[in-house]
Amino acid sequence: MIPTPLTGTLACVVVWLALGGLSLVPAANTSFARRVAFPLGALVGLVLAAFGLHGVWAPASSAALVLGLPDLPFHVRVDPLAGFFLFLLGAVSAGISIYAAGYFRSEAPGRLALIGLQYFVFLASMALVILADDAYLFMVAWETMALASYFLVTTDHHQGAIRSAGFLYLLIAHLGAIAILLCFGIMHGGRGDYSFVALRATELTPPWATVAFLLAFFGFGAKAGMIPLHAWLPEAHPAAPSPVSALMSGVMIKTAIYGMVRVIYDLIGGVRWEWGVIVLVIAAGTTLFGVLYALMQHDLKRLLAYHSVENIGIILLGLGMSMVFIGFGHPVAGALGLVAALYHTLNHAVFKALLFLGAGSVLHARGLRDLNDMGGLARTMPKTALYFLIGALAISALPPLNGFVSEWLTFQTALQAPILGHSVVRSVLPLFAATLALAGALTAMCFVKVYGIAFLGQPREPRHPPGDTEAHHGGDGGALEQVGMAWLAIGCVVLGVFPVAMIVFLNRVATALTGTGLAEEALTIGWLWLVPTTTAQASYSPVIFLVVIVGVVMLTALLVHRLYHGRVRRASAWDCGFPEQTPRMQDTADAFGQPIRHVFGPLYLMKRTMPGPDDQSPRFTLKIEDRHWYWLYLPVARLADFVSEKVSLLQQGRISVYLLYSFLTLIALLVFVA
Amino acid sequence: MSQVPAIAFQVFQSVLVVLAAPLLMGWVNQCRAWLQNRSAPSILLPYYTLAKLFRKDAVIAEHASPLFRLTPYILFGCMWLAGGIVPVLATALPFAPAADIIALVAVFALARVFAALAAMDIGTSFGGLGARREMLIGFLAEPAMLMTLFTAAFISGSTQLTTIVDALAHRDFVIQPSLAFAAVAFLMVLLAENARIPVDNPTTHLELTMVHEAMILEYSARHLALIEWGAAIKLFAYMTIGFALFAPWGIATAGDWAGLPLALAALVAKLAIAGAGLAVVETVSAKFRLFRAPEFLSTAFLLAVLGMLTHFLLQG
Numbered sequence: 008m009i010p011t012p013l014t015g016t017l018a019c020v021v022v023w024l025a026l027g028g029l030s031l032v033p034a035a036n037t038s039f040a041r042r043v044a045f046p047l048g049a050l051v052g053l054v055l056a057a058f059g060l061h062g063v064w065a066p067a068s069s070a071a072l073v074l075g076l077p078d079l080p081f082h083v084r085v086d087p088l089a090g091f092f093l094f095l096l097g098a099v100s101a102g103i104s105i106y107a108a109g110y111f112r113s114e115a116p117g118r119l120a121l122i123g124l125q126y127f128v129f130l131a132s133m134a135l136v137i138l139a140d141d142a143y144l145f146m147v148a149w150e151t152m153a154l155a156s157y158f159l160v161t162t163d164h165h166q167g168a169i170r171s172a173g174f175l176y177l178l179i180a181h182l183g184a185i186a187i188l189l190c191f192g193i194m195h196g197g198r199g200d201y202s203f204v205a206l207r208a209t210e211l212t213p214p215w216a217t218v219a220f221l222l223a224f225f226g227f228g229a230k231a232g233m234i235p236l237h238a239w240l241p242e243a244h245p246a247a248p249s250p251v252s253a254l255m256s257g258v259m260i261k262t263a264i265y266g267m268v269r270v271i272y273d274l275i276g277g278v279r280w281e282w283g284v285i286v287l288v289i290a291a292g293t294t295l296f297g298v299l300y301a302l303m304q305h306d307l308k309r310l311l312a313y314h315s316v317e318n319i320g321i322i323l324l325g326l327g328m329s330m331v332f333i334g335f336g337h338p339v340a341g342a343l344g345l346v347a348a349l350y351h352t353l354n355h356a357v358f359k360a361l362l363f364l365g366a367g368s369v370l371h372a373r374g375l376r377d378l379n380d381m382g383g384l385a386r387t388m389p390k391t392a393l394y395f396l397i398g399a400l401a402i403s404a405l406p407p408l409n410g411f412v413s414e415w416l417t418f419q420t421a422l423q424a425p426i427l428g429h430s431v432v433r434s435v436l437p438l439f440a441a442t443l444a445l446a447g448a449l450t451a452m453c454f455v456k457v458y459g460i461a462f463l464g465q466p467r468e469p470r471h472p473p474g475d476t477e478a479h480h481g482g483d484g485g486a487l488e489q490v491g492m493a494w495l496a497i498g499c500v501v502l503g504v505f506p507v508a509m510i511v512f513l514n515r516v517a518t519a520l521t522g523t524g525l526a527e528e529a530l531t532i533g534w535l536w537l538v539p540t541t542t543a544q545a546s547y548s549p550v551i552f553l554v555v556i557v558g559v560v561m562l563t564a565l566l567v568h569r570l571y572h573g574r575v576r577r578a579s580a581w582d583c584g585f586p587e588q589t590p591r592m593q594d595t596a597d598a599f600g601q602p603i604r605h606v607f608g609p610l611y612l613m614k615r616t617m618p619g620p621d622d623q624s625p626r627f628t629l630k631i632e633d634r635h636w637y638w639l640y641l642p643v644a645r646l647a648d649f650v651s652e653k654v655s656l657l658q659q660g661r662i663s664v665y666l667l668y669s670f671l672t673l674i675a676l677l678v679f680v681a
Numbered sequence: 682m683s684q685v686p687a688i689a690f691q692v693f694q695s696v697l698v699v700l701a702a703p704l705l706m707g708w709v710n711q712c713r714a715w716l717q718n719r720s721a722p723s724i725l726l727p728y729y730t731l732a733k734l735f736r737k738d739a740v741i742a743e744h745a746s747p748l749f750r751l752t753p754y755i756l757f758g759c760m761w762l763a764g765g766i767v768p769v770l771a772t773a774l775p776f777a778p779a780a781d782i783i784a785l786v787a788v789f790a791l792a793r794v795f796a797a798l799a800a801m802d803i804g805t806s807f808g809g810l811g812a813r814r815e816m817l818i819g820f821l822a823e824p825a826m827l828m829t830l831f832t833a834a835f836i837s838g839s840t841q842l843t844t845i846v847d848a849l850a851h852r853d854f855v856i857q858p859s860l861a862f863a864a865v866a867f868l869m870v871l872l873a874e875n876a877r878i879p880v881d882n883p884t885t886h887l888e889l890t891m892v893h894e895a896m897i898l899e900y901s902a903r904h905l906a907l908i909e910w911g912a913a914i915k916l917f918a919y920m921t922i923g924f925a926l927f928a929p930w931g932i933a934t935a936g937d938w939a940g941l942p943l944a945l946a947a948l949v950a951k952l953a954i955a956g957a958g959l960a961v962v963e964t965v966s967a968k969f970r971l972f973r974a975p976e977f978l979s980t981a982f983l984l985a986v987l988g989m990l991t992h993f994l995l996q997g
Binding site (some may be wrong): 382383385386400403404405406411415418419422424425430433434437438440441444445447448449451452454455456458459460463464465536542543544545546547548551552555556559560563564567570571572574575576577578579580581582583588590592593594598599601602603605606 | 735736738739740741742743744746748754755757758759761762765776778779780781783784787788790791793794797798800801802803804805806807808809810812813814816817819820821823824827828831834835838839840841844888898899903907972975982986989990993994
């Protein structure tokens with residue numbers, strides 16, 4: 008008997024939790040984690056993905072669990088939206104888990120036991136966030152997720168920088184959680200029933216609905232990493248071990264997108280176009296900020312983390328356009344925007360996980376994280392280089408890979424602008440498409456930099472050599488690592504070449520949320536053609552595109568080799584008449600970003616020291632900082648310091664004073680109640 | 682309805698673009714020589730150069746990876762593909778629905794990314810320098826190009842290039858201010874994307890100024906020939922995109938062989954005029970300092986965006 012999506016998903020969660028628990032027990036036996044726990048966890052991921060897809064297709068089903076507090080049981084539900092995100096979680100985590108089985112090979116047993124526990128609790132809590140059908144279970148799972156990931160981030164807690172990164176993450180995660188809690192409070196309206204069914208039924212007055220929307224948007228946005236609440240992301244994601252970074256950037260920030268869609272479209276309902284405009288403005292800022300700061304990074308994992316900020320912006324662009332269209336009463340275009348946003352959510356999960364795993368392989372092989380220390384890695388790790396190239400092309404939105412499809416759909420959504428009645432919004436909407444175009448081209452530049460400097464060229468002499476050189480094998484990782492990366496790389500290609508199957512699934516999600524799906528022609532035209540509305544308006548066929556481009560390239564190669572000799576002579580590279588060529592003469596990551604620093608100078612906070620003409624030991628240093636720290640974070644921190652200082656005046660440390668406080672409070676309450 | 686004539690048209694056009702592209706290059710060089718009071722080389726010179734390059738032994742740097750050897754084929758393939766998407770002679774091409782204007786811009790981006798990666802592959806300072814500059818130009822030219830195309834897409838309600846051309850060719854002649862803005866932006870992008878003066882100079886190998894040439898410095902023989910040929914196809918494709926958007930008159934419908942002579946004549950005439958115009962632009966202007974290029978291109982980007990806004994304000 009095949010279990011229903013709901014019971015199947017719950018079973019997956021239970022197995023994950025059990026694996027987490029078991030990881031602790033045979034603490035001395037690391038082979039359990041490597042041979043059993045992580046591979047089995049990956050298998051569970053695959054099963055979960057299958058149940059997720061089934062959940063998109065099957066009618067929604069819900070249940071009340073026996074768990075929870077008395078009279079307050081946990082409710083769970085699988086509907087198309089939850090099914091899609093369960094699919095994302097399962098499919099992407101499968102690749103990451105199998106990679107982790109190889110990656111944690113040389114981890115100390117004690118550490119590995121803890122990592123195993125936290126890792127699987129993290130996975131299970133993400134699944135529960137998606138399954139939750141009441142605010143109570145949702146918040147419990149949400150907090151479990153935050154704590155599990157906090158402990159994973161601080162795996163290397165003996166380093167001060169990592170401890171403070173973890174603290175920052177925990178702080179912003181909780182600010183977000185408070186906003187989400189308040190949002191549920193507003194929707195709940197004091198009726199004592201926190202199930203999503205009851206919240207859905209609430210009719211909020213427009214001002215309260217807007218307040219609820221803002222709380223949900225910024226609460227979930229803090230977890231997603233949108234500006235100005237992104238500061239934790241480039242600190243915390245690189246601090247974690249690489250599979251965990253992949254899980255956080257690939258999957259965890261997507262649960263925030265899930266929460267946003269669930270609360271705004273489903274629970275609050277009645278989407279207004281003004282909300283969409285707010286989302287669009289923040290999204291455009293997030294997109295540009297993310298990519299411009301990514302271009303300035305030379306730490307590979309930090310750079311990838313800033314790209315997560317950018318891609319969250321792109322997802323929000325699709326979401327915002329969708330809200331604008333729905334708010335103006337164009338549900339078909341609204342569904343298109345939603346489909347574009349969700350498709351980019353999935354695509355980003357796949358390629359960003361792949362890129363983080365690639366960064367992890369480089370870290371294990373060489374102990375290097377700074378791009379300026381790398382170079383020529385493609386020669387020693389050719390397979391990792393190939394997978395990384397696929398990920399880099401996918402994130403740069405180049406056809407025929409997956410990133411292009413979702414950005415194409417987002418562009419097509421923006422091009423629906425003429426149907427809008429509001430003349431200002433109509434003419435402003437294409438500007439967001441311009442933002443997306445700019446960000447896409449900048450992303451391509453950034454990944455040319457990453458790939459060209461790390462994997463191509465000649466090996467550079469590390470300025471920050473790794474401490475223990477013996478631990479680094481220098482080559483491609485083991486078979487398990489490669490299976491994990493290959494799985495995600497195949498995902499990039501399949502999602503790019505056969506997007507229509509996924510669009511049909513996403514259409515069910517959109518239909519369930521907005522009541523209307525994509526245009527008829529988009530769904531009936533067949534698997535070969537991706538059509539947003541009608542074929543007259545736009546179409547794209549990745550399969551034909553791929554066949555033609557591969558065919559043309561092969562035909563060219565064949566003709567050239569048939570008609571001409573294939574003689575090749577190897578010689579040293581042209582030295583421009585200056586025979587002293589060293590790898591240090593290659594471009595560095597900072598040099599590559601220099602033109603951008605020049606063009607967008609005012610956006611960065613640069614601290615530069617230039618050597619004078621008479622310097623005996625000339626040094627050039629450049630530090631680029633995030634402006635948000637200075638106008639937002641540090642003032643808020645100072646304010647918090649100030650307030651707590653004043654509050655500490657109350658704390659005398661004498662018990663008699665505290666008793667006096669209690670007495671006074673009691674009196675005050677009595678007066679108030681009477 | 683049989684698709685065979687249309688497919689034959691598609692194949693004919695694709696082959697024609699590839700074969701005729703060096704001729705356009707030769708014509709531009711010839712015009713430029715005349716304008717600069719030099720004695721002009723034969724219009725067929727690009728063909729001789731290509732033939733010579735194909736016969737030579739390829740010299741490849743010792744550190745080169747497979748990516749380096751693969752890239753010329755990818756570049757050539759991308760440009761060929763672009764030549765197949767653009768309605769050069771006819772609309773309603775059977776391949777056109779597979780890739781719209783966004784995909785077309787992405788094909789150029791794909792070629793650019795591979796060219797830049799290959800440039801960084803050898804690990805010389807020139808390669809990195811060229812790649813960095815090329816991506817600098819690209820990140821502004823690409824959105825400007827996209828916005829120009831979007832303006833046309835808004836006018837015709839479609840992102841299919843052939844549908845756009847149909848809509849623009851068969852309407853009453855009215856001067857659309859949005860298209861005027863777009864045309865200026867497109868011209869600027871064309872100059873930048875094809876490494877022409879004032880953004881880049883295709884004839885110089887001076888390290889302070891070269892962009893495109895710095896990237897392909899390590900290539901020789903058949904690899905260089907493919908890259909040069911690809912660049913010629915790119916110029917051809919860009920010019921025909923320009924005709925498609927701003928001067929679509931005379932274009933045939935795929936499968937309509939009777940309309941072919943007229944379409945060919947119109948194309949030759951338009952290319953002759955545009956090639957001469959390009960030579961004039963290149964003669965009367967001087968090359969910019971590198972950091973003026975972003976200003977030049979952001980002007981193009983803003984003009985394109987302005988064109989799009991104009992469309993909504995005046996015609997929307």
